[in-house]
Amino acid sequence: MAARTSLLCPRCRRLVSADEAVCPYCGLRSPGSWWRRIGIGGAEGVLAWILYANVILYGLSLILGASRGGSGGLFSFLSPSDQSLFLLGATGTLPLRLHRWWSLLAANYLHGGLLHILFNMMALRQVGPLALREYGPSRFVVVYTLGGVLGFWISALAGVPFTIGASAAICAVIGAMLYYGKSRGGSYGQALYRQLGGWVVSLAIFGFLVPGINNWGHGGGLAAGAALGWLLGYQEQRREAPLHRTLAAACVALTLVALAWGVGSAVYLRLGTQG
Numbered sequence: 001m002a003a004r005t006s007l008l009c010p011r012c013r014r015l016v017s018a019d020e021a022v023c024p025y026c027g028l029r030s031p032g033s034w035w036r037r038i039g040i041g042g043a044e045g046v047l048a049w050i051l052y053a054n055v056i057l058y059g060l061s062l063i064l065g066a067s068r069g070g071s072g073g074l075f076s077f078l079s080p081s082d083q084s085l086f087l088l089g090a091t092g093t094l095p096l097r098l099h100r101w102w103s104l105l106a107a108n109y110l111h112g113g114l115l116h117i118l119f120n121m122m123a124l125r126q127v128g129p130l131a132l133r134e135y136g137p138s139r140f141v142v143v144y145t146l147g148g149v150l151g152f153w154i155s156a157l158a159g160v161p162f163t164i165g166a167s168a169a170i171c172a173v174i175g176a177m178l179y180y181g182k183s184r185g186g187s188y189g190q191a192l193y194r195q196l197g198g199w200v201v202s203l204a205i206f207g208f209l210v211p212g213i214n215n216w217g218h219g220g221g222l223a224a225g226a227a228l229g230w231l232l233g234y235q236e237q238r239r240e241a242p243l244h245r246t247l248a249a250a251c252v253a254l255t256l257v258a259l260a261w262g263v264g265s266a267v268y269l270r271l272g273t274q275g
Contacts, residue, residue, distance in 0.1 A: 007031070027239070046137045047128045050144070051121055053259065054166060057109045058117050060263065061088055064270055078114040085110055085164055087266035089258065091152050092162040105258035108148040110164040120166040124173075127199075130192070131173045134180050136240040138248035139232045140173070145251035147172020147225040154220030163214045168221035174199060175225025180234050 005018040009031045016023050016031055023031045061080035064087065086095065089106025096103070111117035132140050148169030155163055174196055181193030200222065207213040232244065 046132060046140060047124065050124065050128075050166075053109050054111065054117060054121060057088065057259070057263075058111050060266075061085055061110060064088070064266055079112055080110075082162070084266065085112070086162075087262070087269060089262035090162055090164045091156065092160050093156050094161045096156055102258040102261055104149045104152050105145070105255050106262045107152055107164045108145075108166055108169045109255075109259060111166070112164055116165060120170060123170050124166065127170065127173050127177060127196075131177050134234050134236070135176065135229070135232070136235055136244070138240050138244040139234070141248040141251050142232060142244065143172050143176045143225055143228045144169045145255060147175065147221050147228055150224035151217045151219075151221030154224075155214050155216035158216040160214055160216055163217055165214070165217075168214070168217040171203070171218045171221030172225030172228065175222035175227075176229035177225075178222070179226040179229035183230075183234075184236065 006015050007018050009016050009023045009026060009028055014023075014025045016025070018031075020031055022029055058080075061084045062078065064084035065081035067079040067081045082090075088110055089095075089100070089103040090110060091100070091103035091107035111120065128140075131143070135143065148166070151168030151172060152163060155168070178193060178196050178200070181189045181191075181196065183189070203218060204215070207215040207218060
């Protein structure tokens with residue numbers, strides 16, 4: 001007789017049997033499925049795929065054209081050229097005047113240098129698991145995607161001409177967690193609110209001291225994330241509903257279309273100029 005194996009549910013992280021049809025604690029279907037075990041599904045898979053997408057787009061931006069500058073010191077190390085970033089989907093007032101509205105999505109997966117992507121992915125790895133636990137994967141995807149879009153849109157309204165990076169989306173996640181901490185209250189909520197509030201203060205100081213930081217995108221992302229956290233609710237208020245999963249699926253689909261359009265058009269134009 002074969003022994004029953006156990007694993008941690010990808011959503012709630014509680015011990016369940018690998019052959020359970022539904023997690024008895026959180027209701028996740030097929031928690032032991034192979035696609036969940038390799039990180040395609042579940043909370044950890046969401047962070048993994050976001051990280052993969054950022055790294056792949058960063059590598060592709062370098063392949064399409066590295067910057068020949070160097071005036072930015074460490075922050076310019078392994079920097080893609082502005083042209084390659086524009087082709088892949090950098091956003092701001094200049095691209096939006098050319099009706100490149102899809103860039104509001106694509107720009108969240110582009111970075112201007114090695115330190116840029118390292119700092120952003122480290123921040124995502126810190127705050128992401130907290131937000132995934134308190135909001136669930138579907139609402140996390142909605143906050144991350146729409147928060148990044150709204151952050152860049154606000155920065156464009158403020159006149160930022162050219163911008164990239166995951167920081168607007170990450171700030172949206174921080175904003176949602178600030179709302180969660182303030183709304184939940186108690187010792188845990190208050191501690192979380194104070195800790196993330198300290199992050200925001202540090203981010204603001206860093207943004208005003210270092211040139212080239214999109215403070216409008218950061219602030220817009222924070223505000224958008226807090227508003228989305230209020231609109232969507234968190235796990236302790238109500239479980240994820242079909243509406244949340246539908247919105248998340250739409251966000252994923254639109255993001256894939258935007259990234260595919262950016263990559264396809266960039267490669268096509270590069271090959272065309274070389275031919």
